[in-house]
Amino acid sequence: MYNRLTSLLGIKYPIIQAGMVWNSGWKLASAVSNAGGLGLIGAGSMTPDLLNEHIIKCGKATKKPFGVNLPLMYSKVEQQIQVIIQNKVPIVFTSAGNPAIWTQILKNEGIIVAHVISSVKFALKAQDCGIDLLVAEGFEAGGHNGREETTTMVLVPLIKKISSVPIIAAGGIGSGEAMLAAFSLGADGVQVGSRFAACHESSSHIKFKQKIIDLHDGHTVLTLKELAPVRMIKNEFYRDLEKVYSKGADTKQLKHLLGKGRAKRGMFEGDLDQGELEIGQVSAQFESIQPAEKIVNHLICDFNHALIRIQPIE
Amino acid sequence: MYNRLTSLLGIKYPIIQAGMVWNSGWKLASAVSNAGGLGLIGAGSMTPDLLNEHIIKCGKATKKPFGVNLPLMYSKVEQQIQVIIQNKVPIVFTSAGNPAIWTQILKNEGIIVAHVISSVKFALKAQDCGIDLLVAEGFEAGGHNGREETTTMVLVPLIKKISSVPIIAAGGIGSGEAMLAAFSLGADGVQVGSRFAACHESSSHIKFKQKIIDLHDGHTVLTLKELAPVRMIKNEFYRDLEKVYSKGADTKQLKHLLGKGRAKRGMFEGDLDQGELEIGQVSAQFESIQPAEKIVNHLICDFNHALIRIQPIE
Numbered sequence: 238m239y240n241r242l243t244s245l246l247g248i249k250y251p252i253i254q255a256g257m258v259w260n261s262g263w264k265l266a267s268a269v270s271n272a273g274g275l276g277l278i279g280a281g282s283m284t285p286d287l288l289n290e291h292i293i294k295c296g297k298a299t300k301k302p303f304g305v306n307l308p309l310m311y312s313k314v315e316q317q318i319q320v321i322i323q324n325k326v327p328i329v330f331t332s333a334g335n336p337a338i339w340t341q342i343l344k345n346e347g348i349i350v351a352h353v354i355s356s357v358k359f360a361l362k363a364q365d366c367g368i369d370l371l372v373a374e375g376f377e378a379g380g381h382n383g384r385e386e387t388t389t390m391v392l393v394p395l396i397k398k399i400s401s402v403p404i405i406a407a408g409g410i411g412s413g414e415a416m417l418a419a420f421s422l423g424a425d426g427v428q429v430g431s432r433f434a435a436c437h438e439s440s441s442h443i444k445f446k447q448k449i450i451d452l453h454d455g456h457t458v459l460t461l462k463e464l465a466p467v468r469m470i471k472n473e474f475y476r477d478l479e480k481v482y483s484k485g486a487d488t489k490q491l492k493h494l495l496g497k498g499r500a501k502r503g504m505f506e507g508d509l510d511q512g513e514l515e516i517g518q519v520s521a522q523f524e525s526i527q528p529a530e531k532i533v534n535h536l537i538c539d540f541n542h543a544l545i546r547i548q549p550i551e
Numbered sequence: 552m553y554n555r556l557t558s559l560l561g562i563k564y565p566i567i568q569a570g571m572v573w574n575s576g577w578k579l580a581s582a583v584s585n586a587g588g589l590g591l592i593g594a595g596s597m598t599p600d601l602l603n604e605h606i607i608k609c610g611k612a613t614k615k616p617f618g619v620n621l622p623l624m625y626s627k628v629e630q631q632i633q634v635i636i637q638n639k640v641p642i643v644f645t646s647a648g649n650p651a652i653w654t655q656i657l658k659n660e661g662i663i664v665a666h667v668i669s670s671v672k673f674a675l676k677a678q679d680c681g682i683d684l685l686v687a688e689g690f691e692a693g694g695h696n697g698r699e700e701t702t703t704m705v706l707v708p709l710i711k712k713i714s715s716v717p718i719i720a721a722g723g724i725g726s727g728e729a730m731l732a733a734f735s736l737g738a739d740g741v742q743v744g745s746r747f748a749a750c751h752e753s754s755s756h757i758k759f760k761q762k763i764i765d766l767h768d769g770h771t772v773l774t775l776k777e778l779a780p781v782r783m784i785k786n787e788f789y790r791d792l793e794k795v796y797s798k799g800a801d802t803k804q805l806k807h808l809l810g811k812g813r814a815k816r817g818m819f820e821g822d823l824d825q826g827e828l829e830i831g832q833v834s835a836q837f838e839s840i841q842p843a844e845k846i847v848n849h850l851i852c853d854f855n856h857a858l859i860r861i862q863p864i865e
Contacts, residue, residue, distance in 0.1 A: 385769030390723030409704030418732035455699030
């Protein structure tokens, strides 16, 4: 085993595939787990029944450990947890919500529980709940994010300092070089989202995947801070948001414009103009849609090459 | 020589001390250069006469190379450049402005010219101007910053890919671990600002230095994006700005509230409530005010320790 993280999770490589809404079904999760990382099914976009189906299919597609990412803010979280427990999923990553309520319930079932945080305050709270792992997610990450806007470079060492549990760095990591950077900062592993969103096995629409590949720096933005901050592509929908903001929008107006189902419409159905396209800044670095296994292998290979390249300073 | 950056600049360690307004006078610059890094005098807060005085004093205080950081947006830039040329300063870091006008004038005098950028677009422009070095500065950095909000973790690899000149990473770097992270991402060196702002030799007010040490994550913000984006501490002045923003401020109102001399008032005169206190996110990591030499030695020592700690992944 490479380190305390891979030992705890029973995986070969310290690479976690982020459980992303509309991207991370059983195909992606099982492909990453089979490649030696940890695949996560993204429960945020699934009904309890659909989650059940994905867990069963994932278990048939891999003999390796896999997990579920569970946003805690949705109304069906209790039913989703029942599905997770019934299926004996060994690992759960919780996010977007209060870990105080569910952590011990999951742990009592022998489940390893990680929680995603974006600040020291929430890391301390999560530790108090008895969390096994912390995911320290920086400002550059795609999707839902913190209000403090602390970047991965700054956040990981802060969390390292106050934490006794293994730390997984997230945000801005889509290469072996960035993975090595995360380890330099004190991380025990990395969570990779955007790069897997644009991989063959992702369940998102091909138009969304191609859009991710075409992005440059400055093409994403952290917005909707008045509701729940989210990083997404600056598309036509975002321009509409900007117009509302320029007139001094209140949360009611923002909620009305956002409406329902925008994330599905964008990422799953491929409406690049009016959909909500959640992705990280790091997407500016990607050049092609690849299979998950190739991405995992590249990450490890480039990590090792970058490590050899750096010499001590005398 | 350690690498192409230290060779080009004639320095021992690939550490640049950022030339920060109201912080980086001859005392700080000479202390960092004497410690083996590259000290930069921050011309942005100096009249040409005062800059002349600081350059002469710095030259007396160190036999090692030092440079000047020159924001290009100020009205006295031509006179400042005359002072730099007359004093045969060997290295100039330009920032906040268009390098097209001044780069060749400086280079014709045999001066090595670096330019600070925050996006691929501006990096390409700077390269076209014949720049010798690029400073890739991420969103987390203190003071003036880019509009794209790209973090150091994401920006450095993007610049590395399109650049033929040595790259200095800036933003979020205040430790040897973060320095190693920057090298992992492809940087040839690092520019450290905040940590030197809070060091003994910084010319800023002791109250400002103590405030830096006391900061936690989430205590700084990138604001005034309608004028020139700047990262500063969320103090009383920032709360006043927020009030103006909440009413849908235009640039005229913002300029009026900002007024003149706020940065001096805050950082140099120690008005922590109503001054503009420019500092990076990384300040949340600092524990004490230290001498510059100790900081340089810590950076190198911790860089080497972090490098030894990381094992290849098999």
